[in-house]
Amino acid sequence: MTTTEIDFDALKHSFQKLEAHLAKQGDLTLRQERRRGIARIQWGMWPLWLGQTLQMLFGLLCIALGVSVWSALRDGSAMFYSAIIVQVYGVLCIALAGMALGMLAQIDRGESLADTQIKLARLRKLYIMGGMSIGLVWWLFWIPFMTTLFYWLAQVNFYANMGASIGIMFAVGVAGLLGTWWFHRWSRSPMRPRLASAMDDAVTGRSLARAQRRLDELKKFVEE
Template sequence: MELDDFKSAWQSLDHRLQLDNALKLHELRERKLDKTRGSLRPLFWGQVAQILFAIPFILLAALLWMSRPDPASSIVAGVLVQAYGVLTIIAAGVVLGQIGHIDYSQPVLVIQKQLLRARTLYVRSGMVAGLPWWFLWVAIVQTLAALGGVDLLAKAPAFVWSGYGIGIVGLLATWWFHRWARRPERAEFGRKMDDSLSGRSLRKAQAQLDELQRFERD
């Protein structure tokens, strides 16, 4: 075989190998991205459930407004209940929007950044839905009492104020624990806590993207 023929055959083989590797990489990418999409489905439905969970609070407040409450304390309680429902729906909607805007045609690094944004919004959505319960339960009881024509603050002031006081203490304790867990000497504990807050769906999706990125890099 002439040297030129040998070089031509070698180049042809090299081109075929590159094409084969590219096809395998594309196939792997599509497979991993399909798994990433699948991993996010529970997160999607979880946010839908959060929206459905919040609707009754808005309806409860609407019933209160229809009854035309007079005591200011009942009105404030109704505002708190309605605000909770609205903010919880908005928070879930923002997460759903971010999930829908993830562009899987982009490079893996870009998708990872979009997923990280979804994770941040998901954690904040959970805080919006969860933290107010330290004191929201008192506002709900007040609203229910107001629907029955009872001003709970006038009837049982100790119950109402102690409930809100416990709520404030609980929020402060939660804030303190959050800061305590993220000190440098407890970095590993803080990381594990962040992972637990981020949800299993997001962790699985991130793992799929990390594996794909390692393969592309290698």
């Protein structure tokens, strides 16, 4: 074996070591960038954390309000059942917010981007379902909520004193639900792409929409 062959083998071995080192450094850089990117996504969803925490507190308020009224009546009246509805609504608020906070807590900076994508998709689905469950029903829920609240504050039974007005308020609530449904379908028309995008962000939640955009940017960076 000549000196030239020995030098060539040594040079080849050196290049292989250098390539392995660069690949290792590249993987380390990508992992660090992935962790930083997921951390930014987590911090960027603080409004969602705050909103779900406030939702849980409101749910506790509804439970306390409902229990204090129906337990004082126990007469099977409309006011009694309104208080029951308020309590059930509070339980639903807490359950949905607790599930959302649990999903947020499961996002890990050390996980793969695919895992983060799956968790964000599940969280988005839950958030939309929760918004429809406890948001849209306010068109009707405000009636038992306000009547229960006023009964708790001043012992005023609106069902006994307002009569037909309750039916009118119920009709307004149904009209509001139908109007919201119509506007949602109208805004989703391909002829109004900007409005459709804004509605998607509103339904999904701006924090989740921003998190998804950041995740897409991070995936693009890693794949390049």
